[in-house]
Amino acid sequence: MARGLTREQIGITPAMLQTFGEVVFDLSHNHQTRHGDPIRLQDWAEVERQREDMGLSDAQIGAKLGLTRDQVLFIRTVEERRRFRTGHYQRLLELGGGKRFRPEKFTPHLDRFRYGEAALLLRAALAFDPQRARHFVAQGWWGDDTLPGWLARHAKERPDAPALIQGESIITWRALHARSERLAGALSAAGIAKGDVVAVQLPNIAEFVIAFLAICRLGAVLSTLHMPYRKSEVESLLRHNRATAAICLSSAKDWNPAASFLELRASLPDLKTVIALGAHVDGALSLAELIDTGTPPDALEAPAPVAADPFLLLYTSGTTAAPKAALHNYHTMLSNARLSAPEHKVTSADRLLSAAPFSHLFGLYCLHVAFHTGAASVLLPVFTPPDMAATIARDAPTALWTGPAHIAACRALGLFDKFDLSSLKIAIMSGAACPPELVRWFAERLPGCAITQLWGMTETQAALYTRPGDSLEIAAGTAGRVSPGTEARIASPEGEVLTAGTEGELQVRGCPLFPGYFNNEAANQDAFAADGWFRSGDLAVMDAAGNVAITGRIKDVINRGGIKFNPRDIEDLLDAHPQLLQSAIVPMPDPVLGERACAFVTLRPGVTETPTLQALCDYLTGRGVSKQRLPEHLMIVADMPLTPTRKIIKARLQLLLPAPT
Amino acid sequence: MPLPVIDPVQAKQTIFEYCKKKGALAVGVADLAAIERIAPPGHRPSDLMPRVKSVISVGVGGQTAGVWSLPAKAMAYFGSTETRAYAVAYGAAFFIESKFGVPSIYCPPDMDPDGGPRVPLQSLKLHAELAGIGARSLAGDILLHPEFGYMYFASIFTELELPPDAPMAENPCPAPSCVDMYRKIGQTPCMKFCPVQCLSGEIDDAGKQKVMRYDMAKCAEMSQQYESVPAMLMEAMAAETTAQREDALFDPDNKMLWYKVSAGSGGWFAQCFECMRACPIATQAPASDPIRRTHLLRQVKADKA
Numbered sequence: 001m002a003r004g005l006t007r008e009q010i011g012i013t014p015a016m017l018q019t020f021g022e023v024v025f026d027l028s029h030n031h032q033t034r035h036g037d038p039i040r041l042q043d044w045a046e047v048e049r050q051r052e053d054m055g056l057s058d059a060q061i062g063a064k065l066g067l068t069r070d071q072v073l074f075i076r077t078v079e080e081r082r083r084f085r086t087g088h089y090q091r092l093l094e095l096g097g098g099k100r101f102r103p104e105k106f107t108p109h110l111d112r113f114r115y116g117e118a119a120l121l122l123r124a125a126l127a128f129d130p131q132r133a134r135h136f137v138a139q140g141w142w143g144d145d146t147l148p149g150w151l152a153r154h155a156k157e158r159p160d161a162p163a164l165i166q167g168e169s170i171i172t173w174r175a176l177h178a179r180s181e182r183l184a185g186a187l188s189a190a191g192i193a194k195g196d197v198v199a200v201q202l203p204n205i206a207e208f209v210i211a212f213l214a215i216c217r218l219g220a221v222l223s224t225l226h227m228p229y230r231k232s233e234v235e236s237l238l239r240h241n242r243a244t245a246a247i248c249l250s251s252a253k254d255w256n257p258a259a260s261f262l263e264l265r266a267s268l269p270d271l272k273t274v275i276a277l278g279a280h281v282d283g284a285l286s287l288a289e290l291i292d293t294g295t296p297p298d299a300l301e302a303p304a305p306v307a308a309d310p311f312l313l314l315y316t317s318g319t320t321a322a323p324k325a326a327l328h329n330y331h332t333m334l335s336n337a338r339l340s341a342p343e344h345k346v347t348s349a350d351r352l353l354s355a356a357p358f359s360h361l362f363g364l365y366c367l368h369v370a371f372h373t374g375a376a377s378v379l380l381p382v383f384t385p386p387d388m389a390a391t392i393a394r395d396a397p398t399a400l401w402t403g404p405a406h407i408a409a410c411r412a413l414g415l416f417d418k419f420d421l422s423s424l425k426i427a428i429m430s431g432a433a434c435p436p437e438l439v440r441w442f443a444e445r446l447p448g449c450a451i452t453q454l455w456g457m458t459e460t461q462a463a464l465y466t467r468p469g470d471s472l473e474i475a476a477g478t479a480g481r482v483s484p485g486t487e488a489r490i491a492s493p494e495g496e497v498l499t500a501g502t503e504g505e506l507q508v509r510g511c512p513l514f515p516g517y518f519n520n521e522a523a524n525q526d527a528f529a530a531d532g533w534f535r536s537g538d539l540a541v542m543d544a545a546g547n548v549a550i551t552g553r554i555k556d557v558i559n560r561g562g563i564k565f566n567p568r569d570i571e572d573l574l575d576a577h578p579q580l581l582q583s584a585i586v587p588m589p590d591p592v593l594g595e596r597a598c599a600f601v602t603l604r605p606g607v608t609e610t611p612t613l614q615a616l617c618d619y620l621t622g623r624g625v626s627k628q629r630l631p632e633h634l635m636i637v638a639d640m641p642l643t644p645t646r647k648i649i650k651a652r653l654q655l656l657l658p659a660p661t
Numbered sequence: 662m663p664l665p666v667i668d669p670v671q672a673k674q675t676i677f678e679y680c681k682k683k684g685a686l687a688v689g690v691a692d693l694a695a696i697e698r699i700a701p702p703g704h705r706p707s708d709l710m711p712r713v714k715s716v717i718s719v720g721v722g723g724q725t726a727g728v729w730s731l732p733a734k735a736m737a738y739f740g741s742t743e744t745r746a747y748a749v750a751y752g753a754a755f756f757i758e759s760k761f762g763v764p765s766i767y768c769p770p771d772m773d774p775d776g777g778p779r780v781p782l783q784s785l786k787l788h789a790e791l792a793g794i795g796a797r798s799l800a801g802d803i804l805l806h807p808e809f810g811y812m813y814f815a816s817i818f819t820e821l822e823l824p825p826d827a828p829m830a831e832n833p834c835p836a837p838s839c840v841d842m843y844r845k846i847g848q849t850p851c852m853k854f855c856p857v858q859c860l861s862g863e864i865d866d867a868g869k870q871k872v873m874r875y876d877m878a879k880c881a882e883m884s885q886q887y888e889s890v891p892a893m894l895m896e897a898m899a900a901e902t903t904a905q906r907e908d909a910l911f912d913p914d915n916k917m918l919w920y921k922v923s924a925g926s927g928g929w930f931a932q933c934f935e936c937m938r939a940c941p942i943a944t945q946a947p948a949s950d951p952i953r954r955t956h957l958l959r960q961v962k963a964d965k966a
Binding site: 025029030031032033034035036037039040041042044047055056057058059060073076077080081083084085086087088089090091092093094095096097098100101102103106 | 695698699701702703704730731732733734735736737776777778779780787790791796797801802828829832854855856857858869870871872873874875876877878881882883886888889891892893914933935938939
């Protein structure tokens, strides 16, 4: 309507709007041009000559174009509306106080960054119970921790202190900050943006750490790929996480990762960028060059992440049809390290060595504790028993993140006698069931070192651990008590919470717990109890003091003719057998009893005489194992299939079982 | 009873003293015939007040030096002092009627309800320019004064005949520093730093304005956000999902607009002030700082005493 009249009353048609819209707009005061200063000078001829340039009234335009004033008014306001763009006021939000508008540096707000579809899916998966989240914040467990924030703090407070140590090569906090900033800028220039997933397959080297921090600086999400993974596993995971970039080695012992990633771009539309460390690979960017030549990102264009941002996407198992990826933000992940560092008595004066790969939660946990405290990280690129022992002797770490298999392997090779490991003040063993006998032996060999156990999962992080100062009985026989911010309970298969001393499923909840598997609703259905507690799948017993002994896996329970038993204690006994290095007992299908126990074993180095099933049964019987729990089949294998944290993959052993008769 | 004889010169001085006492920085009388000649039909003083004899223009405002360093979003609120001009003009209209017994009006400053948006009832800027208290600048014809810098204006129409003032003899825009900048980069500060790049123009060899170009439509996108409200509603109606509809109506930016419509003020129709923030005349004129300029008011009192 114009002046109370409708367009029909005025006689406005779409054709009229189209015909006269532009000329009416241009003749109106919306576009004004003045030559000289005619009004002030009262140069009437010039005033008249410039009337049109300075903007005509609607009536004047009407007279000029042969339209009524009302028609002009209508056309003008429609044209103004059509051209009007909202949001210009937003430009003012960054001006003033010394800052002025510069067109070349300005991006209209609607054209500014927006999360991609994949990034929004990730963010949507970060759903927490609001009451629990509020509790975590009230307790101070969730705060503003981010890795870029921690790194900046150390670069400022202890710039010249070592952050990464690998023999002669030392990178200070200042240098680490500078390199990660440069790489972040280079990654940004390569198109990697906030919320993007970046897959990294690198060993425990400085470039992994720098890449990790650079990815975090951009607010991108790191998804680690275990080093043993090859093309088919990688493709499955990258299809699931929709990574836009991959950082890997140019070449490895038995394959060419960079070339393989480049080939995968054909089948993975999200994968755009491949960055390789090592020799030049056509089509891939050079990680070393990016670190050396990148320009730190602009704080306005690439704001640092906040604690609620997604941060890590870690695969727990399953590289085929339904990968299980645990998604963490900084809240969940870093609260665990911040709250636990004092429990481990780690300070900025310490040096931390992880034998576990950084591609795994346990290795990352070690890094995070170092990043929180300002301790140095001693780097062991790839675990081998001699390399670990030599690294300890050379770089003198004070804290060791390790697995029972690591220590067992060192013991088997006599490395404790060959290397000086006395720098260690604490060892944290995790990743697999820890034989008590191994803990006792380790404690005897390093009397100045607190041997502790830790139980955790990618989903729960470090949920339980023994503390320095705990008795050897606790340290050897249990996985310890809950970490700050974590709660644990033992539940029956029916969901009933069990009392102390009763075996059941270990369930946990707390501020470090992940919100759920990304894009795997079926897994989430199974993973959580009705009241939100995470079902670990581990069997455990909790004592009155809250110490939890892990007794096995629910899936490992053998059902022999209706009699169910957990073979974990039998495996511990076999692991201590003088001829055996490792053992695993798995259920073997049986047409009569349903299942029988089959023992898989590997032999210690130098053992030539192969033990018989009968000999092992005699050994076990002599140590109180009842007849119905004895293994009924023996398979001697050269190597155990191991996870990256050297946990035996029993599912793969089951594939080796003989067919039922 | 015969009406008292009014001395136009004395009356003008009395009115000026009143306005300055009430806070006007500058007062002038515009040549009515010139306004009537320049203003388009429907927007002439006689269209509003048929027996008008004089148009008085008052200028107030300016900013403390500190205001110009405010963040722009705060400047949008603090920058506008136009209501002070209206108050002076409103009081002056009453003063003229009570003192001289002559009908007077405070000229409405707002949009012409009959003319649609972006069309004022009267051009207060034209009144002020012809009254000699401001000259058109390269910044979209915003008026500048060499002593008071950037002001807001209001007008009083009266049937009292007052001798008109002449327009300013010199235009302070462009300032010498702006000419220097133009010679180097082809832009003055107001052109360069306009957030919507709505200003352009040329300066001649003598350092005077040659051409001023002003894209008012672009400027309005920044400073006259009333168009945003129907745009927001259109967006809400066109939304395909509930979430999009909620965003269209309730996202933080749009909620601010509702606030401005309902309870807020200032930013809704506020200029962005960036052209004036960059203007040396607006920010550095001798008496553009109200604290420094109070001596003028004191001087008026002293002169009167």
